Amino acid sequence: MKRLFFTLITFLLFAVFTFADDYETRAKAVRDTVWNWDMPMFKNRTIPDSYSKESAVVIAQYEEVNASGKSKLRFFTTLAFNKELYYTSIIRKLVKINDKSALEAFSEFSFTESKKILGFNSTNTLSTYIGARIIKSDGSIKEVNVNEAVKVSENKKGTEGYKKLAIPDLQVGDILDYFVQKDFKIDNENVPQEYFIFSGRYPILDYKVHVELNKKLTAEYRSINNAPDFVKTEIDDVINLDAEQQNIAKMEMVVWTAPYRQVPLIRLNISKQRVKIHLQTIFRP
């Protein structure tokens, strides 16, 4: 009995360590992938003089959404097929820090590494991976060790919570290159609504959005307030939506700003159900 107990404990510990190792392995893989993107926009270091009086300048901003799904036989109230959604979103920014205010704004990050939401015979999971590099004025690049983040626990045993990272060695004049990737596995809900905002507190020199959707899903999107529209292409089972814009002026958000009436944005909804309206699984209301 004692042996069984130890075996069980060992198994549980192994599961915990494996889970932690899985996260670290995946995080490293994500960082390696992102830092090796061959995208000229993230190699740009030239900022026009007209932006010298800006608190910060977003030299490059890239967002990518990747969604797919597969059907799975599950018992909810009755035995039925249910579609699992796999959804990844990533945002990467290259930001020139010009003053103390921007330094404060970009010097700390909070994120939840992993979260599981248990439902009836279903589990939604969310994993967040971050990476950051500092590009000094001499061109040298220093990768931030995100494992320096401290954990803020939010339950009795400290098993739930989030992490806070103070970016080391970040100074005025530096360029911060950072990304946040979120991996979702969603059993019984749609993904949250996405907004791609072609505006912001700081000017953006180059902004690109890329969405990859499996044809088994349905997407609905709308470009409003003079945001650029998606260009749609199809390759096999994947539908690509792309939009881009350069030299986007900053926008002040004040108390009387009505964001949905004024801010250029594309709103995207992804439904896991295949809706056979008209001819496409992508449609615009």
Next chain:
Amino acid sequence: MKKNIYSLFAFILIPVFTFSQTDDDNVIINSGIETYDFNRTDEQVTITKSSDTEYIATKKSDVIYVAEFYNQQSELKEADVDGSSASPSYTHLTDDEIFYSDNKVCYYELPFKYKDKKIKVQFKKTYKDPRYFSSVYLSETLFIKSKTIKFNVPDWIEIEFIEKNFNGNITKNIIKKDGKNSSMTEYIYTINNQKAIKIEPNMQGRSYIYPHLMVRIRSAKLKNKTERYFDSLDDQYAWYKKIVATTQNDEQLIKDKSDEIVAGCTTDWDKIAKLLAWTQNNIRYIAFEDGMAAFKPDEAQEVIRKKYGDCKGMANLLTQLLVAQGYDARLTWVGTNHIAYDYSTPSLIVDNHMICTLYYKGNTYFLDPTVDYLLPGEISSTIQGRQALVYNEDKYILERIPELSPSFNNDSLACEYKIENGKLAGKATYNYSGESKFNILSIYHNTPIDKRELMLKVFFEKNNVLNKMNNIDISGLNDNAKTVRIQFDVENQSTIQHVNNEYYLGLDMDKDINELTIDTLKRENNFLFAYKHSIIRNITLLIPQDYAISYKPANFVIDKPNYYFSIDYTFDNNKVVYHKKIVIKKQLINKSDFRDWNKDIRSFNEAFLEQIVLTKK
């Protein structure tokens, strides 16, 4: 006799009114008992706190939060509630001020659905190290109708309870109980009708105001030894010294960095100022409170690598940078003016900050790298007049940080106006030094570059569309500037009126403290200024040749021990010179002086609003 009856009646009522429940108190502590038991192992003393508190809604439904705090030095053993189905929540305490702290909280969100609803909450926690069991507050954020706090002190522990801010509503009983093998002393404090702790802006720290006990555990007889805790300041210093000794600084790396920073400096003073400014400007202050790390400075090389640190890390870095240049710099522990204690009662609660002390050419300089823009010799009000425990190998040095006069914080304006097109037009020059300089530079540098001009315009145009400032010139933004000077062309249309053949005008747009009256009905605590202000406004008006002065406002002066206000006018045929002076001599206005303060502010405001009248010849 009747008068005596009234006097007696009034006398009886005073304590009732002083401590009675107020309209703001809805959910109150109806009754409570808090017990502290001391336990010993072979190696250590632990203290167990057990609390059982009954809350009641006295007027209406309401929701309150009841919490117990714990950290690496204490452990929460039990949390229970009776009269509610609420579950406890647990979280770290963290906010914008403190980046990370090991402090955790267990709290209940308790809904009181109707008047007279009662809920009981019990907590049990253990302090693992007696050094951290340093104070017990006898007031809470809710009104206390009745509560008992009991310490069961065994004879093997030497302990002292120092009573702070006690009023007549707290009684103490000491009961000695002799057993067969040992004896016990019960210290019982009974609290009745204790007002709730109220947080207000510009108030002193709670240790100045609310009743509490400083607990000093001097020593304890354990199984095989007697453990000394903080019996004297020597003990506390020895404990601190042992902790800072674990900080291993990389001397060569620090020397290289220090040499790099002072390159080009020709004098000692330049080097000292440069090292202080470099630490202030290049290291971001981030508060970390993590177990022993709350007392141990981060290694200097780590702070350089990370470019952020807390007060200990920044003080240690500056000390090491100075030592690397051959200066006599020391780590120094300080209790800021937020806490009411000094080192006469050794305890972990008597200090909360770390700075660097520099002994140079017979003078002592207290350098605080967490306060930006201040030069060597300039000291923040938060530590002025406080004791400083300076590192000195085996025997500490206890210093007193000097208090600086208000003139150190000069905020002055010189301006000469002409009347042009119905406006007062001229050139204004503001000068700021000391903590006034700190204020203006903090606002300036924390404002995004693209909003700085707007910020300055709003600030100097007094947010009034009738005023305009142009051609702003700022000097003194560099590291070593003693004074910040802001110069601009000004058009002031807000304090001048032209009616028929007369001008009615005030020369001063700066209201400064004019609206700083204190609501004596609502304000509960003394008012503490951030620093001692010295505000001077010298404004000259050149009188148009075809106008003459037809009304001269009277001069005004109020000179009190804590503050000085004056307005002087000098008139001659060609010009008027206006001179305003405001000096806050002492930072604290006591509640008992609020009425006088308000009266003086109103008088000062009346004098300020007086207008000069010019009439066409």
